[in-house]
Amino acid sequence: MSNTFREYLKKIGSGTHTGKDLTRTEAADAAKLMLLGEATPAQIGAFLIAHRIKRPTAAELAGILDTYDEVGPKIPTNDVSFDYPVTVLGTPYDGRSRTVPVTPITALILATAGVPVVMHGGDRMGTKYGLPMVEIWQGLGIDFTQFSLTQVTELLAKTGLTFVYVPRHFPLINPVISYRNEIGKRPPLASIELIWSPCSGDVHTMVGFVHPPTEMFFKETFELRGVKQFTTIKGLEGSCDLPLSRTAIIGLAEPDLKLPWERLLLHPKDYGFGNKDIALDSETKVIEQLQGIINGESNELISSVIYNGGFYLWRCGVCADLKTGFEQAETLLNDQKVSLKLQEIINFTNS
Known part of the structure; x- marks a missing residue:
């Protein structure tokens, strides 16, 4: 048992009147004690529930991220030259269960246009046990679970797209994920999954919520950590996928903006897109739909794919305005360039 961790647990778990928040340093130490297994299972389970009930602060999230930076894997993105900043797409690790995800095609569109993309995640997990990104990529022909971190890094440098598979590349968090499954609730560590960057250099982090x-927690956490460029999206099921069924609420932050942080309300109907998000009825059908779009076919996902692809092309600096972004996303698909990018990645991984 860790006596130090017990004090952290007592501090956050003492109730509304006497409980206190952890400092950034304390939160970092608490995270390290959990990841290194120095806290007992009873202590960790109690901490995760107490932290969820109390609700995390930005300082606590920043501290946990400090520990992730210290003990987690890092892709040295500063060692590779790209035309655009590396984009990290933060996706909920417990997957998708209600709507069809188009995030993999968004990543392919960006990589095709020269924007390097890093994704990260694992296998099915609670509380949703939804379809995870790694299984979608397997359905598209790429098994990211098989690569070492060195190969993951090389894949980014050679193709502009990679995936950090946390069960293999960050095994220290595997026990904590098992606690998450057992307690039946998403602890604040689930928020860390969205805003963590497995890269050593400056990146543009896209965060769903x-x-x-949660958006304000993320904004304050990034500010505490000195992150100048990030995007927050009230997306489908907490992902980075923009919804067609409602106005997209987006937060923009980067040094070149007039303000450090700006709000963008994006109405799909203003650009001629429909108002329907496609329901996830069959996981097999999801792969077929995504593969069809990549191959230049048109199915019910096409509006969501172009809408998301165009937005991210604009946000990452490839296109000067949204309208041009939507046009370029459609062109990249119709000209089979996205399909060629996928095949390039498959060929490289097979070699």
Whole structure:
């Protein structure tokens, strides 16, 4: 048992009147004690529930990220020259269960246009046990679970797209994920999954969220950590996928903006897109739909794919405006360039 961790647990778990928040340094130490297994299972389970009930602060999230930076894997993105900053797409690790994800095609569109993309995640996990990104990539012909971190890094340098598979590349978090499955609730560590960057250099982090307070936590956490460029999206199921069924609520932050942080409300109907998000009825069908779009076919996903691809092309600096972004996304698909990019990655991984 860790006596130090017990004090952290007592501090956050003492209730509304006497409980206190952890400092950034304490949160970093608590995270390290959990990841290194120095806290007992009873202590970790109690901490995760107490932290969820209390709700995390930006300083606590920043501290946990400090520990992830210290003990987690890092892709040295500063060692590779790209025309655009590396984009990290933060996706909920517990997957998708209600709507069809188009994130992999968004990543392919960006990589095709020269924007390097890093994704990260693992296998099915609680509380949703939804379809994870790694299984979608396997369905598209790429098994990211088989690569070492060195190969993952090389894949980014050679093709502009890679995936950090946390069960293999960050095994220290595997026990904590098992606690998450057992307690049946998403602890604040689930928020860390969205805003963590497995890269050593400056990146542009795209962060999905569901509840409005979460967006402000993320914004404050990035500010504490000195992150100048990030995007927050009230996306489908907490992902980075823009919804067609409602106005997209987006936060923009980067040094070149007039303000450090700006709000963008994106209405799909203003650009001629439909108002329907496609339901996830069959996981097999999901792969077929995504593969069809990549191959230049048109199915019910096409509006969501172009809408998302165009937005991210604009946001990453490839296109000067949204309209041009939507046009370029459609052109890249129709000209089979996205399909060629996928095949390039498959060929490289097979070699």
